Amino acid sequence: MTRASQTDAATDAFVDFVTEVELGLRRALVARYGPLRGREALADGLAYAWENWARVGAMDNAAGYVYRVAVSRAPRPRPAAFLSGGQPPTIPEIEPRLRWALGQLSERQRVAVLLVHGWGYSLSEAAELLGVSMSTLRNHLERGLRRLRTLLGVSNHV
Numbered sequence: 001m002t003r004a005s006q007t008d009a010a011t012d013a014f015v016d017f018v019t020e021v022e023l024g025l026r027r028a029l030v031a032r033y034g035p036l037r038g039r040e041a042l043a044d045g046l047a048y049a050w051e052n053w054a055r056v057g058a059m060d061n062a063a064g065y066v067y068r069v070a071v072s073r074a075p076r077p078r079p080a081a082f083l084s085g086g087q088p089p090t091i092p093e094i095e096p097r098l099r100w101a102l103g104q105l106s107e108r109q110r111v112a113v114l115l116v117h118g119w120g121y122s123l124s125e126a127a128e129l130l131g132v133s134m135s136t137l138r139n140h141l142e143r144g145l146r147r148l149r150t151l152l153g154v155s156n157h158v
Helices: 003-033 035-051 062-073 098-104 107-118 123-130 134-152
Strands: none
Touching (some): 003 035, 003 062, 003 107, 003 123, 062 123, 098 134
């Protein structure tokens, strides 16, 4: 294989990888940091992946690794801007205090809740994307939901 065809194959593999994982990574990082900072973190993570594609592309969970890289390269997190304030819409589509309550969760709890309950990821999909065990994801999800119920004054009993 010539050097040019090796480069083309690596480029194609990277493009396939980005096509497969970009949406999930973007959602997880936006849930963690808000729209602007989340997209910046995604760009940093994908740039790192491209620069180190020979190593990253061979990993079992490359998406989880890129997520971790994006998180480690992002500035210290603040509450996600889209969760921390603003006026609720006049006719809310959701509980008006939910944005505020999500902003009160830890980053890990917020990301778990949004991925699983906001965007419909299965537990295994969310755990793989975040590079954590199913048990860890379940713990963050359970604690996040418990905290949301407390903050919103919602009873567990139906």
